[in-house]
Amino acid sequence: MEDEEQLDLASRLTQDHHQSLKLWLRMLSCTVKIENEIRTRLRATFGITLPRFDLMAQLERYPQGLRMGELSKRMMVTGGNITGITDQLEQEKLVVRVADPKDGRAYSVKLTAAGRKAFAIMAATHEEWIAELLQDVSSNDKAQLIELLSQMKKHLNAADEK
Incomplete structure (x- = not known):
């Protein structure tokens, strides 16, 4: 009986590990597909890279x-x-460096007025693209995915704090 329990445990671990890997790869492939599309559209529409947009x-x-x-x-x-x-x-x-009055060696980076205006246009368009790319996912499914991923993030953050 003990051998059967150990075998069953090993089987469950393997299955759970496989399922976890499958989940990770599915999340990654979806993220990469969306990110690549956004990169392409940002470059074509605004002549900007995703890292510049992110900054x-x-x-x-x-x-x-x-x-x-x-x-x-x-x-x-x-x-x-x-x-x-x-x-x-x-x-x-689009940005300006501003010296830190407390530390002459350090500075902060801020958006300029032109940068804020340009970003507002890009951000609105970016949001439309994301909505378009996810339009076939129902509102209920989006809410459920958000909740599940929020729980996952909490678990991952808790693991980081250990």
């Missing part, structure tokens, strides 16, 4: 500006990448 989105949430290190952490990319993206956006007069 502007971060700055839109923080009108007082963010330090480079904070941008790097929020976007989960290296400081060098943030510097390059910021340089491009600054050349286009």
Whole structure:
């Protein structure tokens, strides 16, 4: 009987592991498909890359500006990448670097008025694209997916805190 219980446990573990992997791959493939479509549309419509759009989105949430290190952490990319993206956006007069009055070596990055205006147009279009890409998913299914993914995120965050 004990051998059967161990075999059953091993079978369940394998099945659960397989199911977890299948879930991860399904989520990843959906994310990559949507992200690639958004990348293509951003470039074709606005001549902007997704990382530049993402940096502007971060700055839109923080009108007082963010330090480079904070941008790097929020976007989960290296400081060098943030510097390059910021340089491009600054050349286009969409962002500005502002010296930190408390620390002369540090500065924050803010959207300019032109940057806020350009981002508002891009963000509205981006939202329409996402709605279009997910239009075949019912409202109930979207709500259920949001709830399930929120629970998953809580579990993952709890695991990080251990």
